[in-house]
Amino acid sequence: MAVGPVPFPPMRPVAGIELGTACAGIKQQIRDDIVVVQMADQATIAAVFTRNAFCAAPVVVARENLTHNPRWLLINSGNANAGTGAQGMQDALTTCSDLASAVDGARQQVLPFSTGVIGEPLPVSKITAALPEAVGNLAADNWDKAARAIMTTDTVPKGVSVKCDIAGHSITLTGIAKGAGMIQPNMATLLAFIATDATISQTLLQQCLAQAVEQSFNRISVDGDTSTNDACVLMASACSALTITQDSAAYALFSEAVSTVCRQLAEAIVRDGEGATKLIRIVVKDALDNDEAVLVGKTIAHSPLVKTAFFASDPNWGRILAAVGRSGVENMAIDKINIYLGAVCIVKNGGRAPDYTEAAGQKVMREEEITVTVSMGRGDACQEVLTCDFSYDYVRINAEYRT
């Protein structure tokens, strides 16, 4: 179960974007597992992908086709089509061709996305057989169905939908994401698809997405494992009369709205992290620069010892201190470092805070959402990293099921 209330919000349709789902029976025999997304002719699209060198075949194809004026996305869950060699590439291309035939488009205009088990051949014929149904279902109000169809070990669907007024226009931003394990996105999360009706050039849209992802999906970790299939897509259908240009005041507002959507989706992924019982917000401030702050934050976020202590609600803060110490930051000023659990100071000037009590630490550790603040005491940079705890269920999920 995900940490905290994660209600699936009402998903506003985005003019110019239609989604259709179907059950191909890849791994699920009941639930839908493929999604087709169709964009208006004038839409622009931006995307960022995993930096894993063993990136999946669909990532290779989608990255290539991104420059060919894509109109359709084809997403499947249950199989990652990664580690599948030349056959995997051929399979990804075949599914793109099959969708292109069904919608009367070109193969290069389809971006494929896969998520699920690595190393198994993609069941192409099952996907092909289900395409007509998905295409037949294309509608603007299918965001909730799509959010469910892309789930793997996720326990809840993840979606965000906002309306914002920019320069006298009301625009919509609606997005979905999936992911629970193999989560330490490096340039993008597992899979996230966001759409808006704003009008914006591809270049500017890509810039906007890259900035938003850097501060959202790239600041979360469930287990430190970067997936082979991470991808985040931002579609702008240009159906709204609002045109966003680089220097406009509208750009700043639009960019902030995209960032907000990305942050909310990223947080939803951590809340649903495999086996998670707690949401841990790590704030590293007064750092020399952002890189230092992220390095310290991620070292804490990846420490199995810190994560099991949170699971146990044990204020074993020495583990946090040890993680800061091994983070690899050069010339760390130990005697300037303060660490807080919630509002409780646990480390003052590099040593145990004089007025710290176990009872005070214990009280914070029992909460379901905990903020750890590390002050590096030597600069102005501040960055936040989100993670979850490490429970028996993490081991169970990853030992008992093959995802």
Place this chain on the structure above:
Amino acid sequence: MAVGPVPFPPMRPVAGIELGTACAGIKQQIRDDIVVVQMADQATIAAVFTRNAFCAAPVVVARENLTHNPRWLLINSGNANAGTGAQGMQDALTTCSDLASAVDGARQQVLPFSTGVIGEPLPVSKITAALPEAVGNLAADNWDKAARAIMTTDTVPKGVSVKCDIAGHSITLTGIAKGAGMIQPNMATLLAFIATDATISQTLLQQCLAQAVEQSFNRISVDGDTSTNDACVLMASACSALTITQDSAAYALFSEAVSTVCRQLAEAIVRDGEGATKLIRIVVKDALDNDEAVLVGKTIAHSPLVKTAFFASDPNWGRILAAVGRSGVENMAIDKINIYLGAVCIVKNGGRAPDYTEAAGQKVMREEEITVTVSMGRGDACQEVLTCDFSYDYVRINAEYRT
């Protein structure tokens, strides 16, 4: 329970080295928890320490005193004296002074070592009170007692003792180590103490130790967490007539013997890794250089997804492939990479091996000791990293007990 048979071997005394133990009641009320080691006057001593920036007070003191012709070691388990600020430094110095008084030496000739919980004040008076007993017990044949007294979450004591003939002389190398969690040594393991009766200069001894540690303790990982207290000490009592000089053939033989002892102790630590049920040997070969091989090996060794798959005996090899892919090696030649589980080829030229069968993978995964071999296909470098699996018991040990 440790993986595989880890018999505690007969421990040969080393002429010129005496050990005494006692129960100070730091955390254990029954078992001995302090060790005093006394070296012959002419002995040389080398040591390497943790690179964790938050290194413990005893590490700071030991590093400093190493240059003051040390004659005694004072080791305690049950308390790390780390994250304890100025008081911790004072406490470490006080215990050194107290031992110096008891043995009629100088405070600077004592190297202190602590292991246990981080952030609690060191119970100095308990240690001081137990010193006379430990000093009174000093004897050459107390290696087994010392190995037990330094244990924390270890389930078995760890020792190695070898005799080797070099240049017509028979010399002895005997060593002990402790450690089960917070294990990703960076310059040394948690605590390891090795002694020999050879005659060798401090400079050469330090060089010899640094080389041995790099290929042993620095190539293991239980959970990726580098401790605040890691230290490895090599004492040479100069009681044997064998004098080892830099250019002698004896140096190569001696150096190899030290490496062998370090590798065996390091392997014993992984076998007793917290919650470990399997020993995983990761061999990365045909790499551009050693750094590349170690980077890939450690990325696999730290992946919670890989480690839980080993626990479950699940040949979910896609997780290994994903770990190789996210290791950060530049310009990886994906299509030249082969990966083996035991003797079974799972990845050939970057994709699933054509003749791989799940049954063959499953057979290897059921074994208690498994070798994963990654061929990077582009160089001559080869390095080995040892790790263990990730089980329910790892979570239990670190969630239920404060170590």
